[in-house]
Amino acid sequence: MTYESILVEQHDAVTLITINRPQALNALNSQVLAELIAAFAAFEADPSQGCAVLTGAGDKAFAAGADIKEMADKPASDFFNEDFFAGWTSHLVKSTRKPWIAAVNGFALGGGCELAMMADFIIAADTARFGQPEIKLGVAPGMGGSQRLTRAVGKAKAMDMCLTGRMMDAAEAERSGLVSRIVPLAGLIDEALKAAQTIAAMPPMAAKVNKEMVNVAFETTLDQGLLFERRAFQILTATEDKAEGMKAFVEKRPGVWQGK
Numbered sequence: 001m002t003y004e005s006i007l008v009e010q011h012d013a014v015t016l017i018t019i020n021r022p023q024a025l026n027a028l029n030s031q032v033l034a035e036l037i038a039a040f041a042a043f044e045a046d047p048s049q050g051c052a053v054l055t056g057a058g059d060k061a062f063a064a065g066a067d068i069k070e071m072a073d074k075p076a077s078d079f080f081n082e083d084f085f086a087g088w089t090s091h092l093v094k095s096t097r098k099p100w101i102a103a104v105n106g107f108a109l110g111g112g113c114e115l116a117m118m119a120d121f122i123i124a125a126d127t128a129r130f131g132q133p134e135i136k137l138g139v140a141p142g143m144g145g146s147q148r149l150t151r152a153v154g155k156a157k158a159m160d161m162c163l164t165g166r167m168m169d170a171a172e173a174e175r176s177g178l179v180s181r182i183v184p185l186a187g188l189i190d191e192a193l194k195a196a197q198t199i200a201a202m203p204p205m206a207a208k209v210n211k212e213m214v215n216v217a218f219e220t221t222l223d224q225g226l227l228f229e230r231r232a233f234q235i236l237t238a239t240e241d242k243a244e245g246m247k248a249f250v251e252k253r254p255g256v257w258q259g260k
């Protein structure tokens with residue numbers, strides 16, 4: 001597929017996807033959504049690819065939100081009938097079993113913050129700014145901001161962000177648990193690609209299962225989560241990669257993974 005609003009590159013086993021509308025601060029319109037869905041599906045289907053990185057073009061924004069110009073005149077019945085925003089979670093979260101990282105290079109506002117939070121984790125540039133300013137437009141988060149942000153940073157900060165619309169800088173975001181690391185903007189993509197290469201070099205089934213386990217923690221009780229973890233762990237012990245991983249450790253050499 002030829003993309004117009006995103007760029008897709010493969011760096012060995014890592015797919016780098018860049019939202020490419022810097023003149024609109026990478027605002028998320030329906031074309032970006034359609035292209036991201038296609039790019040994530042291609043990444044998921046390609047056995048040579050083990051991890052993805054999503055970022056925004058330019059040094060100003062990851063994504064400054066859903067495209068306000070596209071939404072301004074849209075009737076409510078269209079939002080409802082299209083189940084507006086449902087595609088993001090179903091394709092980028094639920095159908096993507098391989099890990100992916102958001103590399104946030106500037107503003108991540110509204111839908112941009114929500115998109116970053118769909119990633120398995122966020123690496124932020126020191127210039128990153130996060131916010132849920134939808135209230136100022138007379139609306140509210142629509143692709144996970146009230147739910148994923150609250151789970152990530154707790155009620156106090158999530159309420160503060162959603163009700164005042166203020167932005168969090170990178171330091172506050174890291175302190176609050178929203179991002180895993182902060183790096184200087186100039187080194188952001190290198191750092192994200194390096195982390196992604198590390199993940200892509202892991203046994204692929206174990207990578208998927210580790211991701212799934214952590215995500216289960218957000219969906220279930222502790223008892224059920226612990227049971228899920230034990231069962232998934234026990235299933236992994238039946239894989240060829242487990243046999244190889246433990247043998248390689250004993251033989252003091254790197255493992256060679258089959259994905260089986």
Ligand code: HXC
Binds near residue numbers: 065139
């Ligand atoms: C469409 C956008 C945009 C957006 C920026 N632009 N954000 N276009 N949708 N979300 C465009 C501007 O119109 C402008 O284009 C260009 O990008 C540069 O933006 P400026 O505002 O000139 O830049 P600056 O002064 O540096 O301010 C940066 C900013 C500001 C603080 C990030 O752009 C801003 O507040 N953007 C909106 C942020 C926001 O409210 N996001 C949430 C959206 S709602 P032109 O052509 O005019 O020069 C959402 C979910 C809503 O995400 C759910 C509702 C159902």
